[in-house]
């Protein structure tokens with residue numbers, strides 16, 4: 001599938017969302033785990049809801065991890081008028097986007113826009129002998145929301161991917177689903193909590209244990225009060241500023257019924273164990 005072979009551990013994450021404190025906390029976590037930038041992958045939406053768009057874009061470039069483009073990067077690269085998040089017209093998310101997107105768009109440097117324009121749309125690699133495709137939303141459509149409860153959509157996306165494992169973002173909540181031998185892994189986002197009633201954010205770890213490949217979701221605590229205060233100082237005393245503290249999203253519009261019903265229920269980290277495939281075992 002690709003010549004890029006990543007030896008675990010690999011750290012994956014979505015949506016920094018202009019939340020500089022969360023991004024720096026995650027970088028520190030990667031360093032604590034001795035995971036180099038070449039083994040860290042971001043699924044896009046570096047810039048969105050929070051207070052520090054340019055500093056966050058600069059910080060992730062400074063870190064040097066892999067980044068693919070989210071819909072926000074596609075739009076900001078061209079200084080487009082909207083975020084193209086896929087929010088329903090007139091919804092609360094759509095209303096909030098009319099505040100945070102122009103705020104971010106007005107603050108992006110030419111260097112950041114040029115960096116965003118050059119980002120790849122996808123990344124393919126092999127981890128533990130499994131072929132992996134990294135996408136932002138859906139396999140072909142960047143702003144498709146894919147959730148764990150939508151089994152038919154997941155199966156179709158996995159079939160379309162041509163990979164054993166898809167790592168995806170955009171949807172904002174972490175989950176791992178195995179369907180017909182393939183795996184959809186959304187490690188969650190680090191820029192906003194996961195609507196589970198806690199201020200923590202989420203990332204993913206892929207690591208080896210004995211002859212198995214372990215795919216896991218992980219919780220990350222960080223200075224969420226500082227992130228919320230920065231939003232208020234920047235004039236964004238909005239629903240997302242409250243979300244950073246309460247852990248509850250300002251709107252459930254994008255959720256299917258099952259994810260909506262899970263609102264406020266504390267998420268538990270999950271781990272999926274897969275066998276290392278023969279070639280990787282021989283190489284390792």
Ligand SMILES: [Fe+2]
Pocket residue numbers: 045070071072085136137143170
């Ligand atoms: Fe997105």
